[in-house]
Amino acid sequence: MKQYIKKIGFMFFSGLMAFTPFTNAQWTGPKKKPDSLRTIQYGPITPAHRTDAAMQAFRNYGLGQFIHWGLYAIPGNEWKGVSARGGAAASEWIRSWGGPTAPKDWKNIYDNLYKQFDPKDFDAKRWAKQAKDMGARYVIFTTKHHDGFALWPTKYSDYNISKTPYKKDIVKQVVDAYSAAGIDVYLYFSVLEWNNPDYMGSVPKTDEEKKRFDRFLQYTRNQLLELATNYPKIKGFWFDGTWDGSWKNAYAFTYKLEKELRDKIPGLVIGSRFRNDEFGARHFDSNGRLLGDYEQGWERKMPGSFEWLDGNDWDCVMTIPPNGWGYMKDWSGIYTKTTDDLLEMLMRSRSMNGNFVINFGPDGDGNMRPEEDRIAAETGAWIKNNAAAVYEGRHADFPASSYGYFTQKDSTLYLTVFNRPVNNIVRIAVPKSFKQVPVAASLLQNGGHLEVKPADIGLDLDRNTYYDILVPASFQTERAFVISIQLGASAKKAGKLMDAKM
Numbered sequence: 001m002k003q004y005i006k007k008i009g010f011m012f013f014s015g016l017m018a019f020t021p022f023t024n025a026q027w028t029g030p031k032k033k034p035d036s037l038r039t040i041q042y043g044p045i046t047p048a049h050r051t052d053a054a055m056q057a058f059r060n061y062g063l064g065q066f067i068h069w070g071l072y073a074i075p076g077n078e079w080k081g082v083s084a085r086g087g088a089a090a091s092e093w094i095r096s097w098g099g100p101t102a103p104k105d106w107k108n109i110y111d112n113l114y115k116q117f118d119p120k121d122f123d124a125k126r127w128a129k130q131a132k133d134m135g136a137r138y139v140i141f142t143t144k145h146h147d148g149f150a151l152w153p154t155k156y157s158d159y160n161i162s163k164t165p166y167k168k169d170i171v172k173q174v175v176d177a178y179s180a181a182g183i184d185v186y187l188y189f190s191v192l193e194w195n196n197p198d199y200m201g202s203v204p205k206t207d208e209e210k211k212r213f214d215r216f217l218q219y220t221r222n223q224l225l226e227l228a229t230n231y232p233k234i235k236g237f238w239f240d241g242t243w244d245g246s247w248k249n250a251y252a253f254t255y256k257l258e259k260e261l262r263d264k265i266p267g268l269v270i271g272s273r274f275r276n277d278e279f280g281a282r283h284f285d286s287n288g289r290l291l292g293d294y295e296q297g298w299e300r301k302m303p304g305s306f307e308w309l310d311g312n313d314w315d316c317v318m319t320i321p322p323n324g325w326g327y328m329k330d331w332s333g334i335y336t337k338t339t340d341d342l343l344e345m346l347m348r349s350r351s352m353n354g355n356f357v358i359n360f361g362p363d364g365d366g367n368m369r370p371e372e373d374r375i376a377a378e379t380g381a382w383i384k385n386n387a388a389a390v391y392e393g394r395h396a397d398f399p400a401s402s403y404g405y406f407t408q409k410d411s412t413l414y415l416t417v418f419n420r421p422v423n424n425i426v427r428i429a430v431p432k433s434f435k436q437v438p439v440a441a442s443l444l445q446n447g448g449h450l451e452v453k454p455a456d457i458g459l460d461l462d463r464n465t466y467y468d469i470l471v472p473a474s475f476q477t478e479r480a481f482v483i484s485i486q487l488g489a490s491a492k493k494a495g496k497l498m499d500a501k502m
Contacts, residue, residue, distance in 0.1 A: 026283060027297050030308050033288050042255040042277045043285040045262065046293055049311065054235060054267035055293060057184065059313060061137040062350060062391045063383065064357035066188075066317050067127070067174075068092050068325040070145050071113045074364040076329035079103050083330065091361065092326030095147050095194055111195055114149060118165035122366025124177035130368070131183055134376040135383035135390070138184040140238045140317070140357060141174050143227060145326075148193035152230065156222045159195070175231045184235040186269070187227055191220060192241025201244040213246055217253050224257065228264040236269035237261065238296070243282070251278050271296030271315075298354070302345065306352045306395055315355035318345060320375065327361040327369075336371065339378040340418075343480055346379075346390065347416040351405035353395045385445035386482045389414035399429045399464065404480065411436060413485040414444065424471040426483060427455060429464040436487035438467040443475065444482035452485075460500040465490075 077091035088097040095110045152171035153162035198216035254275035272283040272292040279286045294313035349356040393407025404418040441450040455466040
């Protein structure tokens with residue numbers, strides 16, 4: 001996957017109306033709005049903040065699963081005992097392995113790995129059951145990564161699953177198994193193809209280059225329409241490899257292609273990474289409007305605050321190793337995220353109305369790592385006890401809590417506590433302007449009643465009132481826990497204090 005994402009925002013200079021990109025602006029702070037607006041022909045196709053059933057389902061997913069699987073699972077980020085860590089950007093990028101550690105004739109070796117791709121243990125139903133038990137409500141599955149190898153029997157390339165010893169359509173098995181389990185399927189598709197002679201990164205200049213890249217564009221269109229035709233159960237596409245100048249220059253083509261895909265599958269959900277406008281602005285057009293149905297730039301990162309999102313839908317896709325998407329044989333010497341790490345990120349995402357997607361990288365036989373199996377089981381057990389806070393909860397307009405993260409549904413406020421206070425008193429700050437305050441509380445996982453007491457601290461010029469929720473010392477848990485807080489009218493009004501004289 002992309003190791004970084006160029007962030008697009010544009011400044012307008014009076015008179016010249018020239019554009020200068022805000023380097024890394026989109027994902028490092030609040031989005032910058034242009035000083036004035038341009039006429040844009042190739043802007044958003046769908047309306048902002050869609051309210052149809054497909055988009056409502058997206059908002060309710062909460063947790064998702066990403067699966068990176070392909071030929072790169074065979075080497076597992078190494079070859080004949082030599083690690084590719086220092087020579088390839090990531091395990092699924094291993095074809096690009098270079099430098100002194102790279103094997104001789106490596107690209108040719110890699111391009112022939114399909115001849116031994118025969119995942120004897122692959123069982124899509126087993127994967128789907130694990131995802132269901134984990135609590136995932138959608139899956140993003142790699143149909144084709146940057147190496148160009150297709151996990152479905154595409155008619156438009158010989159470099160596909162039908163030419164392997166395995167032969168069977170993997171994409172179909174995944175779509176059918178996950179759909180049968182009640183999990184929505186999104187198909188990952190990389191536009192960029194390293195071994196395709198018609199692909200080029202830079203803008204085609206000569207007639208011959210233009211002819212070649214036009215051939216590539218038509219090939220890409222054919223494959224995407226083929227996926228939409230073969231697997232009509234899918235709910236969306238997750239695009240990658242769309243950052244090169246050649247693709248950005250094809251804005252008229254990609255605009256039309258997005259329309260074709262949406263016509264093919266009504267309600268299709270597409271992230272912001274697919275295309276750009278005629279001025280080269282990606283994710284958001286040059287007027288700051290979202291290109292696609294949700295922000296797709298939160299890869300291994302999260303917004304610093306809810307306000308950064310400007311009301312847009314979004315998801316965060318996250319690896320377990322630092323940047324390990326595809327299978328890695330060796331996890332030693334690197335930090336791998338724990339279940340607690342991932343649950344914290346999940347609830348942080350939900351507190352800002354986002355979905356959280358955990359990546360899995362099966363090995364060449366089709367097995368998840370034991371560590372992935374454990375994380376899936378532990379995550380599922382936790383979500384089973386705290387489902388309401390995960391799926392039903394939305395952003396709560398309460399002051400941030402040092403204890404954890406708020407989510408809210410109607411008059412029920414959920415606080416997922418990751419940092420338990422040593423005195424077992426969870427103090428909730430409530431702005432004095434709020435008409436509803438905590439009136440009752442319980443532990444979500446077992447329904448245990450918790451005492452709620454007003455705490456009128458009396459700080460000068462304080463805009464908040466406070467309510468203490470008492471957690472019994474006898475309540476012990478190895479993981480974060482959720483307090484369900486019922487909001488209602490305050491029984492008594494806080495006394496007005498004289499301001500301190502300065």
